[in-house]
Amino acid sequence: MTGQFEGRGLDLLRGDFPFYTVTFVRDLAPSELLMRMGADPSTVAVRDMDELAADFGDSFSDEIEPVVSSGTTRCWSWAWEEGGVHGLHAPNLRAVSIGTEAVVLHHNEKMDSFAYAVDGQVVVAFDTLQEIHPIGTDPRRLDEQMRPLGLGPGLEHDVHSVLALVENAFGIRLTREDLNDEPHLSGLLCPLAD
Template sequence: MTEAPESPCFPGYETLGEIYCVSFVRGISPEEALRRFGVDEETLEEVDFDELGHRSVEAMSEDAAGFVGAARIGDWTVLIEPGGWQVAVDEDIYTRVSRGTEVVSVCRHEYAEDSFAYIVDGAPVVHFTPDMPDDRSGSDPDRFVDQMREVGLDPDHDIEGPDIVDSLGGAFALAGHITGLPTSTDLRTLRFLGADPLES
């Protein structure tokens, strides 16, 4: 089997459950990230990681996060959708969130497809399912092939061959390579600005 990253990257993501999206947005504030995502600004409040998850699950509807949170890490904002998936795959949302900047997004979806996305100014540059890293799309799908190999996501992976041990762990490690953020950052220790999404 393809080797997984040696140590957990951005620990805490694995506690988010069966469906979630963790996105890193360069150079904008948590407030601006939430505004671009589309939230009811009257519901903005500071929460910890556990409360973010509980609030979102309680308010979930139609397989989308019921409460989203954003926190600053260096020059990036991490935007978390517990129970959601939209920044990775919803064109309307990722276009708004990535306007004039770049977004790295890792999405787990228990009964659909996991996703890794690198989006620049509204345009997907690299997109793939982490357990099928050979099948990539976007304007420059080979941009990170060397980094993919380093984190155990073989860009030439044979679907008929051995499984990838920890595809999501590899996806978070790749996010660390792209953002340059310390992958030891424990998401569970962050304080988030959270809010209810607007009705679509």
């Protein structure tokens, strides 16, 4: 089943990333996305990969104050967290989606998490740790796109089904070139409030 997903817009995430959190927001500048996510303004600057490593060194993958980089792909801005899950934090998700829409993907060795929010409201969210039962203000909104991918109660899904959902339902693309070719706005996210 994995073969059906080759050559898609999020192939980069099908590679060797044991952990990631990526937030996508439609028609919002990367600088505004970082501010809404809670980036420390004193740390935000345009950096290439070498400068990012030099500036943040040992704290590069910190879970409490993760390094975040941001850029654009088509009409979507993206924020890639090097070590945290701030994008899934409900207040952050509400903040980044006000006046627009946001999609968040989180992956670790045990599960994938997905959240879709519009204008400050979480519309659909689920994770793959157990049987999938979406929650949100309209948890069935993406059923037509989810079911063929095995994303629903009693269905079997492929390891990359959540990525395919994001590609199919939202047309989101993110390539290695998007991440590495140019310097990007980056900084440290402040610790999440309890």
